[in-house]
Amino acid sequence: MSAWLELLPVVLVAAGVLLVPGVAIAWAAGLRGTLALGVAAPLSVTTIAMTAVLAGRMGVPFGPVPVLAATTAGVALALASSGLGRRPWRAGQARPSRRTVRGVTRPAPATVAGVAGAAVGGLCAAAAVVRGVGDPARFPQTFDAVFHLNAVQRALESGNASSLWLGTVAAPERASVFYPAAWHDVVVLVVQASGAPLVAGVTAVSVIVAGVLWPLACTALAAEAFAGRTGTVVAAGVLSAAFGATPFLLLSYGTLWPNALATALLPGILACVLGVWRGGPIARAGAGIDAEVLAGARPVLGLPARKRVRPALVAAGTLPGLVLAHPNAVLSLLFYLTVLGAVAGLVWAARLRVSWRLRWVVAAAGLALLSAEAWLVAASPVFATTRRTSWPARQSLAQAAGEWLLSAPMRTPVPWLAAALVLVGAAAALRRRDHWWLLACHATAGALFVLVAGSDGRLARAVSGPWYDDPFRLAALLGLTAVPLAALGLECVVDAARGRCVERLRLPDGLSHGVLVALAAVLVAGVTGGAYAGANSRVVATWYGGHGLAGPAELALLQRLPRWVPRGQVVAGNPWNGSALASPVAGVPTLFPHLNGDWGTDRDLLAGHLEQAATDPSVCPAVERLHVGFVLDGTVAFWPGDRRQARYAGLSVEGVQGFEPVDSGGRLTLYRVVACEPRGSRPS
Known part of the structure; x- marks a missing residue:
């Protein structure tokens, strides 16, 4: 334990590297609350990775000073663009009310509660990583880990951490080879700023990805998906640590650190996208928004166009970082956006009286988009190299489907209570049109995983190119939809048992719905041993335990x-x-x-x-x-x-x-x- 205490300053540096630049830019852009925290890491990664590319082109050594300069420029640009809206915008709220005490603006209760829930889930996730790694000086001896460790060392020695050059580690006689280097850039900054050994920097970044980035991103997504319902947002933060497939699997297997970072960025970016969609077909269909939110908050059902500009600009600003973290994450995001758009179109067509001609135009546009995506995945030269990679199916289609239903893909431990909550949440989402998109995304991602994990057919090979035909990478997408579904499921369980709980446990009659859901989430984390921290630590330890290369x-x-x-x-x-x-x-x-x-x-x-x-x-x-x-x-x-x-x-x-x-x-x-x-x- 003393070794981990010595690592604590390095962990704090890693948290600063991954959050501070993004928080500053998001705040300058006018975002507030959970959304600002959820997109902080994607904005930080964009700033860091793009700085590395520009520094490499200019012949400037990469390090904290260029990143500080780039952050300052990003804040200035965000301030200039923030004039496109009138007031700061909080996740889950259309017109945030400011509570001011002696001239100081206090954060909204949903924000405070959401951060508290993320802190609980983050502590559980960090504990799983710490137990799984064992010794902070230990690293997984896997095929990919050899490249990643050497790439970080090469960047430290040369001062060049550009994604346009880092691939030359495995092709030293070529002048430039592209390799997505955002994760390596982050580790380089952590090592430079803390003075820690390389492996300590890698371990610190893994702790922050699992224990800070992922729960904050899940909280932001829940705040947008559930219109800021406080208890459900807290539940998402707590339950973010319950699923072994995300964020723990890729931190050990492979070892796919860059893909793990990219996956952890996705919920925050998707939350921004939902902010753009708010007030559109999904929100207008929202009969499922409860009375607690609707009371005095009529604007939640429709946002003026100007209120969508800021999240749209921020979402666009996160894309370069996502590309340079791992390109397949961009395809994952596009996949979810396609499902979201399809559901929105169906709801729009069902609820509004639209001419058949307009419906045909929209359908044709959707078909064209799907065709372009199919070409990009299955035939474009962008993923030609990854399409040549093939992993044989490890199980049957039925077994893979069962694993997804139990929220335990690729034989990760079954989180029984959390998995049950996901199924309850799926049933609830089916009854509420405003949540159809979430259920559709979960089901479609599951179908893709099942196809790739359980089949070696031509269709499986065609659709899995960006993910290297590797079911582990697709399994890691589980948490993106399982976490909010589990939070929704817990809300439904509390709703059903609310009267009995107040009566039997002698709780105050005025105890709000949100508080009950939050308490239930903490109770779930407690009865499952810290949101399955022990089981998830074994997921991490699986590939940290070998000494095949060097004992x-x-x-x-x-x-x-x-x-x-x-x-x-x-x-x-x-x-x-x-x-x-x-x-x-x-x-x-x-x-x-x-x-x-x-x-x-x-x-x-x-x-x-x-x-x-x-x-x-x-x-x-x-x-x-x-x-x-x-x-x-x-x-x-x-x-x-x-x-x-x-x-x-x-x-x-x-x-x-x-x-x-x-x-x-x-x-x-x-x-x-x-x-x-x-x-x-x-x-x-």
Whole structure:
């Protein structure tokens, strides 16, 4: 626990990096309350990631100073655009009433309650991450984690964290390769601002993504979806920690940190979109808005057009960050917006007397949009690379459907009570036209997951390209709709039991509906062990628990590398044996910083023939050009038998003339390349 206490300042820095720029810009743009907090992270990510791109193009080292300058510019731009509306706008309220005491504006009760609910859910989620990780200096030894850790280290060393360049980590001879680097940019800033080791920065960001970003975003979405009903907003914040698929799964599996960050941004952005739609067909159909909200709040059923400008501008401002966090999140957002638009169109056509000609025009426009989306997903060159990736189905269609119904996709633990609340909420949404969009989004996302998880057919391959045909990435979308549905379900349960609760528990007669729902949410978190914190910690621990690349002895050797390797020299080694971790663990540059890549002529030559340095005249010139001075050799324990490992057969130098052992640890031995040293230059 002392190690986690030492990490606390780094966690606070990570919270500041991910929230402060966005809060400042959202406030300047005129947003207030839960919505301002919900979109803070998306705006921060846009600011940070775009700063990295611009700094890279201008040759300016990326760091806190450029980000501060970009934040200032963003605030100025937001202030200029805020004149498009007259008053600050709060989530779930059309015309917010200001409560002023001695000239100080107090936040609305829904905002305070929502933040409190997010705090409860956030503590539960953070506890799950802390228990799952175990040691803040620990990192998952997975395929993708190797790239991400090396990319952060490369950005720290070079000062270039641009998404237009970071892909060169696995293609070093190319001048630029795009890779969505927003997550890496955030970690770089945290490490620079806190002075913490790289892995500590990664762990701190994971804690904040799960414990702060996700619950705040869910609270903002609930405030918009349920018109600011206080108890339901609190319930969404508390229950945001109850589902293992979101946000915990991608923080460990893969390990897909960038995709996890992008997924955590989605609810806040969708809340902004709902703010634009308020007063449209969905809101006008809202017979389900309760009397507590309607009392004295008639404008909630319709917003003037000018009141939609600010959330529209802010939503547009979040899109660059979403693209640079992970492009498939943009497709996920487009997917939800399409369903939302379709439901709105159906409600509009059913409730209003519209000519058939206009209906046909709208239907044709919708069909054109769907066709464009289908082309983008299944045939466009944008996702050509990811479409070539294929993961075989791991289960049947029926099993996948059952997992989605139980809110436990990809064998994550079943959150029984939360799953039951989701089903109750789905039934309630079916009865209320203003919530049809939420039910439709949940069902359609579930259908997509079921198809990809349970089928290897052509249709599954065609629609899953942006998600790498990987059901884990689609499973992580569960929480986006499951959380608000569970909150709605809890509200319905409280409504049904309200009279009995007041009578049997001797509660005050005047206890409001919102307070009862909030208390019920806290009770659910308590009886489920902190919103299933124990079960969700096991989800995180699943991929944090292995040592396939480097165990304690191998890691100790990697940490000793700076004693042996002079500055400016590079360490070669089969990356599959753990040598690829030398850079993020010890700051020593490695020849192959990922398990697979487009390495170029010289690196490919050494990968296949370095052991022939004493006999092949083409090897030593390549060694000198690449500044290779050492080799880490050892057996491979990670994915043994993978055919891609044969590419590095020439890096096995044990007992080979021209290679001198200098240190060892576990499966690894460090060798000095003496075959290419001029005579008389060998160190004594």
